[in-house]
Amino acid sequence: MVQTLEDTNVTLLTGNEAVANAVRLAKPQVIAAYPITPQTKIVETLSGMVASGELDCEYINVESEHSAMGAAIGASLAGVRTFTATSSHGLLYMGELVWWAGLTRIPIVMPVVNRSLNPWNIWPDHQDSMSFRDAGWIQLYAKNNQEVLDLTLCAFKIAEHHKIWMPVMVCLDGFILSHTSAQVNIPTQEQVDDFLPPFKPLAMLDSDNPFAHGSLTDSKGIWEQRMSLIDGFNNARVIIPQILREFANKFGRLSGDMIEVTGNLDDSDVGIIALGTLGEEAENSLAVLAERGIRAITIRPRIFRPFPKKELIACLKKIPKVLIIDRAVSFGNAGQIAIEVQSELFANKMEIDLHQKIMGLGGMDVTYVDIADEVEKIM
Amino acid sequence: MSIKITDMMDRPDVLLRGNFACAGCGLSVAYRSAISALDKPIVVIPACCASVIQSLHPNVTYNVPTLNIAFAAHASAASGITRAKKMRGEDYTVVIWSGDGGTYDIGLSTWSGAAERNENIIHFCYDNGFYSNTGAQRSGATPRGAVTTTTPAGKSEKRKSVARIMAAHDIPYIATASVGYPRDIYAKSKKAAKIEGYKFILIDAPCPTGWNSDPAITQELGQLAVKTGYFPLYEIVNGKLVFSKQGSKYCDPTNRVPIEEYLDKQGRFSQMTPKNIEDLKKDLQFEWDMLAKLE
Amino acid sequence: MTEEHELKDPVLPLGRPTIGSAGNTGTWRTSKPVFIEENCIKCYQCWVACPEGTIRVDSKGEFPYVDYVYCKGCGMCVHVCPKGALEMKPE
Structure with a gap:
């Protein structure tokens, strides 16, 4: 800009x-x-x-x-x-x-x-x-x-x-x-x-209409509230x-909805999934990758909860290979984005050449060249 | 302020009958007496017996707007309510209704912050001297010698003086009151509501289930606590302590009923040795002496 | 998720004030307080001592009575009565 x-x-x-x-x-x-x-x-x-x-x-x-x-x-x-x-x-x-x-x-x-x-x-x-x-x-x-x-x-x-x-x-x-x-x-x-x-409150502490918020609740009430929260996230997806x-x-900004795709989704060799500034850094790696003969795109979720399943799967259907970069670890398993993307791929009976990488922990610098290098390794 | 019982009947029930409270519950008496004195109360309740006696969702015993919140979050939540209602231009009396665990122990930091900011809140602590809703474990309010499920041989430390910690915050109003004298609770609650800033009212609330006492004598135990010098009744208004009418004569130890009359009526003190009783008496006198310095 | 997903309203954790929120707690009782009306001086010590609010007073000046549907039978009213106008009787 x-x-x-x-x-x-x-x-x-x-x-x-x-x-x-x-x-x-x-x-x-x-x-x-x-x-x-x-x-x-x-x-x-x-x-x-x-x-x-x-x-x-x-x-x-x-x-x-x-x-x-x-x-x-x-x-x-x-x-x-x-x-x-x-x-x-x-x-x-x-x-x-x-x-x-x-x-x-x-x-x-x-x-x-x-x-x-x-x-x-x-x-x-x-x-x-x-x-x-x-x-x-x-x-x-x-x-x-x-x-x-x-x-x-x-x-x-x-x-x-x-x-x-x-x-x-x-x-x-x-x-x-x-x-x-x-x-x-x-x-x-x-x-x-x-x-x-x-702000228009849905429920408010009010003497004319007293209620107790969050009172002792049995399993039936907890079930009802948890199911409603699941519904709420489904509503949020819409x-x-x-x-x-x-x-x-x-x-005139934030076009592209739940996830932002940079590059030509319909004609690419590999996609990079990353959140936040790593996602933007990945965008900057596309030109470097192009110079190295790799047609890459970035898929950057703006929203992680609710997890943009439908939008991600629509992208992943069009690419043969993906690198998922996580900036955190679910210790004992893997990076959180990688875990969740794999679960969606399985749910959709999709097979894709999937690679994951944990980067940038504790503020470790991750440049667009670093990301390009990681992509090149999996090609 | 002289209050007649009929004055207290003015309001509809703040605590609706048929709830989860044990028979003879001191907290219930304290709640009815304190909250019915207030105009448009909003009550914040952290984890404590008061969060249990309200019964099961979606039905509750409290007939006033109530926010249940985590153990150590009563004063912060109440601060948020006070400020929000101020922004909305609505007049409410925002109240914390906490047990001794939430006041003496886990919630100390949150109320200290709110007291330091002098938020416009009345903080009631109904004090039964242990963690009652989890089944009688030791708290900072448990007196020396008392048996709880985590001090099976009797507590070896003295009870914390939360009112004096509160006094160190130089808030405008502090009072102690007792389930033994419900009209005094009502009067002090009404008085606190007229004062701007952070107010603290500590209420001695006997618990027949945890104290192993006869439910019928809950009120009598409250009175005995005052008459034996176990629980001094006073107010601290803008830093100056005044002993309350019902309790002032017990400043003089010779006027006090022997402490044994109080202890003998409660199973939690059944293991007390003569040495324990002497130590407890010293603790009590120490507290009286410290309070006298605030007069 | 289909486009015609029905947007449900949130279920909020709101409990409403209810008499008998724990059911008919009168069934907890093993003995019950009974008024002896001729001894009652309408001092209402029983009303103020009752933890449950089951000592009822219709309006000022009336004799108090007990709501046995919810009275848990703690006996506090009997204990505080200065005139012996209440006694505990086994259920």
């Missing part, structure tokens, strides 16, 4: 600032957050916006991530749009309530600035968010700072859709996105208001593409 002097909406923003700007435009009424590297700049920027009056919002400086999610759950059920953000160990410490929000359907939006887990390491991999892929949260993965802003705006609309009504994690790679400035087009408040309606399409129509 080339910045033109005429386009005053384009500015340089870090990924964290892109999140903060999206949140400012989404106008949540309660933000509760606890700082952790590399998420800090999100909450610092937002607390500044609240202090200056730019954002009319209650900002709760909680004493831990566990309390950040606790406050977000309480605020959401009290009837307002609610936001928090975290990373790495913060997400783990919050863990009990991440599940609470997922299983009891609290429509909170939370960026996870992806960072490795212990021993101490502040650089990116996906071990943190991948540990919560089963927790009843929708998960989006952004490839660049523009997509961080766009997906954060979409996240509110997805979470608060009355047929979805679930929390959403927007995952962005620490430092690579969070601390690197890039050109971002910031939409106007009018544009965002036209896309994102005000509704998320509609929301992304609406966003694309209104803002």
Whole structure:
């Protein structure tokens, strides 16, 4: 993208600032957050916006991530749009309530600035968010700072859709996105208001209509709620593409729905599947591979939960070979994307020459040349 | 504030009859007395007996808006509710209803944060001195010598003074109350509701099941705890401690009923040796002396 | 997933206030409190002591009565009555 002097909406923003700007435009009424590297700049920027009056919002400086999610759950059920953000160990410490929000359907939006887990390491991999892929949260993965802003705006609309009504994690790679400035087009408040309606609670703590939320429940009730959550994810598979399409129509970005395909799907030797910035790095490897005589494409899921099964299978039917790059490990098995793609291939009785590679753990640098080399090895 | 029992009848039942609570449940008495004093309460309940006695989904005994939340998340969730209702321009009394496990132990960090921020919340701790809903394990509130399922030979440490920890946060209102005096619970709850900021009310709530006591004497045990000096009744308003009317004369140890009368009525103290009783008395006097410094 | 997938509404974990949420808890009882009306001075000590809210008062000035459908028979009302207006009787 080339910045033109005429386009005053384009500015340089870090990924964290892109999140903060999206949140400012989404106008949540309660933000509760606890700082952790590399998420800090999100909450610092937002607390500044609240202090200056730019954002009319209650900002709760909680004493831990566990309390950040606790406050977000309480605020959401009290009837307002609610936001928090975290990373790495913060997400783990919050863990009990991440599940609470997922299983009891609290429509909170939370960026996870992806960072490795212990021993101490502040650089990116996906071990943190991948540990919560089963927790009843929708998960989006952004490839660049523009997509961080766009997906954060979409996240509110997805979470608060009355047929979805679930929390959403927007995952962005620490430092690579969070601390690197890039050109971002910031939409106007009018544009965002036209896309994102005000928060309309499906259930709210209210004296005129008292209920107990999350009370002691037997297996029958648990079954009913879990089946409903499965239904909710099935609904999300239908509704998320509609929301992304609406966003694309209104803002001219995020076309391509649940997954983004780069390259000629109908005429390729190999596909590369990767999330987030590794997906974008893979896009950049296509030209290198072309020079080496390999016709490659990238298949980058923007949405990991719900897992875009149908869309992935439609792509995989057209390519003879695939390399799946994971930035996290399900220890004792393999990378999470690889596991899930293999399961879908089996379910669809498809055989394909499948290769997997774990890359970029603990912030290990992965360049487009590295990815091209890995692809060449399997050819 | 003088409260008549008929004043307490003004509101419809906040706790509907026919629930999972044991017969003679002290927590139930405390809940009825405290919550019925409040205008438009929203109650946050962490893991504790109060999360069990509400009965099974989709039916609940609580007749007020209630949020059940994880053990160590009561004050954070209540903070979120308070701020959200403020943004919505709606007047509510946001309440934490936690047991001693959730207040003395696992939830200490979350309430400390909320108290430091002086969130507009009334935090009630119904204190039965152990983990009751998991079947009577030791907590930080268990008194020295008491038998629990995890201290089968009697607890060897003294009971934590959560009210003094709370006092160190310099919140505007702290009170202790007892199931022995339900009208006093009601009065203190009403008083707390008029004060802006973080309020804490510690309620001694006998548990016949866990204490191995006669369900019929739950209220009497509450009164005996006060009369023996086991559970001092006081208020700390803006840092200044005042002993409550029902309990002030027990500041003087010579006015106290012998502690044995309280202990003998509870199976949990049946193993107490004379040495244990002497140690317990020292613990109690130590607490009185520390409280006197806040007067 | 077909395009004509039916979009179901979420089932939220909401419990509603219900009398007898644990069933007819009166069946837990082994003995029951019985009023001796001529001794009652309407001090309502029994009402305030009852954990369950099964001591009922129709309106101010009325004699209290027991809702035996739910009374668990703890005997607290009998124990706190200052005038001997309640006694426990075996079921």
